[in-house]
Amino acid sequence: MKRTCQYVVVLLVLSVSTLKSNAQKGEISPGFGIPETLNLRVGLVNDGFEGGLAYGFLPGYEVSLNTFSFDMGVPFGKTVKKAESKRAIARLLFTYYRDETQSRIYQDWFLNLRAGARFFFSSNTGICLEGGIAFLVSETIIQKSATQGWLSLSTPPILPSLSARFFYQF
Numbered sequence: 001m002k003r004t005c006q007y008v009v010v011l012l013v014l015s016v017s018t019l020k021s022n023a024q025k026g027e028i029s030p031g032f033g034i035p036e037t038l039n040l041r042v043g044l045v046n047d048g049f050e051g052g053l054a055y056g057f058l059p060g061y062e063v064s065l066n067t068f069s070f071d072m073g074v075p076f077g078k079t080v081k082k083a084e085s086k087r088a089i090a091r092l093l094f095t096y097y098r099d100e101t102q103s104r105i106y107q108d109w110f111l112n113l114r115a116g117a118r119f120f121f122s123s124n125t126g127i128c129l130e131g132g133i134a135f136l137v138s139e140t141i142i143q144k145s146a147t148q149g150w151l152s153l154s155t156p157p158i159l160p161s162l163s164a165r166f167f168y169q170f
Contacts, residue, residue: 025124027052031165035110035134036067036095045169049074050089064100069093071112082120090115091130093161105142110134112161124169134161 025045029052032038036056043052049072056067071093075086093112098105116130136157 025169027167027169029128029165029167031128031163033130033163033165034161035097035108035112035159036069036093036163037065039067039069039165041069041071041165043071045085047075050091063102065098067095067097069095075118080118080120082123084123085118085120087117087119088115089118089128089130091132095134103143103145105140105144106155107138107140107142108136108155109138110159110161111137114161114163116163118167126167128163128165128167130161130163132161134159 024047027041027043027045027050029041029043030039031041033056036054037058039054039056041052041054043050051072052070054067054069054071056069058065071091073089073091075089077086077088079085080087091112091114093110093114095110095112097108097110100106112132112134114130114132116128116132118126118128120126136155136159139155141154
């Protein structure tokens, strides 16, 4: 698990540094969200577009829980003078969620629609708070062994989609 995290972080940083040449700014942001869990996102920020990739996990969780997300966003509203960037953002995310227990593997795909605001501490740092709705697009449950004690519950078709993350733009 630790080795996988290291590979994903290196891959994300290299992809942003490669693509940054055509973008106005790169961005790296640790955060927590539903359904993407504790995550590290790297992305590109331009005047009218944001895009990013994220890898998420839950540390200390007794099973293997990983998420991968791809997002696109459109900043709108008033421009913050401190950062010369728009505060509000509408975002579309695609999230792959994999939760493996001793008896099952859950694999879910979500389509998340969010709106939020960025609060800048300086010209290149701040926090982003977002809220919205997540739609379950696909669900696969792979049974590895007999269930003991708990009923198998499927993921609800609609969930709240929330995110809080610190960002650094470079």
